Amino acid sequence: MAETRWLDEVEMAAWRGFVAASNLVARRLEQQLKDEAGLSHPQYEVLVHLSAAPERAMRMTELADRLITSKSGLTYQIAQLEKAGLVGRRSCASDVRGVFAYLTDRGMAVLREAAPGHVAAVREALIDVLDREQLTVLAEALGQVAGRLR
Amino acid sequence: MAETRWLDEVEMAAWRGFVAASNLVARRLEQQLKDEAGLSHPQYEVLVHLSAAPERAMRMTELADRLITSKSGLTYQIAQLEKAGLVGRRSCASDVRGVFAYLTDRGMAVLREAAPGHVAAVREALIDVLDREQLTVLAEALGQVAGRLR
C-alpha cells in the first residue's frame, strides 16, 4: 500500500464543508417538510419522481435507484404512502414480477401543496446563499461526483 | 405568500447534484468504513473529533453539535463505542450533570488504522474527482452554507 496522501487545507475544507452541509441541509429540509406537509424527505422525493414520470408511474427498482435508497427501504416507504393514499401499486403487464408505483390524484395534490414551501426552504438553505458563479461550479462539480458514483 | 420562485436550470442542477452527491458519497463511505474498519460513519466521526480535542475529550453536547446529530443519537453511539472499548466516559468536575467522552488508546489505535483507507475513499469519491478550481469554490461555498445553518 502506497503512502497515504492526506488532505491539504483546501481539500480538507471542501470535505468538511461537504459533510457539514449535507447533514445540515438534510436535517433542515426534513424538518421543514415534516412540519409543513407531514412528509419525510424520502417520501417527498418519491412523489416528485413519480410526478415527473410518464403516466406518473415507475418501476420499484428504477425508483429505488433514482432515490438512492435500498429496495427494501423503498418498499417500506411506498407502503406508508399507500396507506396515506398518495400512491398506489399496479403490477406490470409484461413482467409479472414487476410492480409499478403510481402517483394518485391525491398524491399529486399533496405534492402541489408541499412544493412551494419546499422550494423556499431549498433556496434559503442552499441556493440563495450562493452567487451565480458558485452555483454554476457547484452544479458542474457535484454532477461529476454523482455521475461517477452512480 | 408571494409567488413561488421556482428553480431555474442551473439552480435545479445544483440542487439535484447536491442531493445525489450527498446520498451517494455518504453511502459509499459508510460501506467502506464498515468493510475495512468495522465502524459506521457517525462512529468514525466521533473518533476523529475526539482525537482532535484537548485531552482527547469532549462534552456530550458539544460533540453532538459538531457531529450534527441529536443528543440521544450521540448517547447511543457513545454507548456502542464504549462497549467496543474505543471510548470512555468521565464525569465533569465543575458540573455534575456534564459528561466527557474521551478517546481510549485503543480507540486512537483503531482510528489510526482506519484513517488511511477512509481518506483514500474520500479522495476517490469526491476530492480527486474535482480540479483545484472546483475544490476551492466548493470549500468556500459549502462553508458558507454550513456556517449559515449552524
Added chain:
DNA sequence: GCAGTTCGCTTCAAATTTGAACGGCCGACT
C-alpha cells in the same frame, strides 16, 4: 425443453435514529 442463474420485489430481524419526556443540577434574580 430444461437446468441453472439472475432479476424484481417483499419479508424479516436487527441496528439505528428521532423527538418527547424525565431527573437532576446550574445560575440568575429577588
Added chain:
DNA sequence: AGTCGGCCGTTCAAATTTGAAGCGAACTGC
C-alpha cells in the same frame, strides 16, 4: 437563602433503515 427557567445527558417508545434471505418468475445456454 429561595425560587424559577434552562440546560445536560439519558431513557423510552415509535419510526425508519439496512442487509440478508426468500419466493417466484424470467432469461440463458445447452
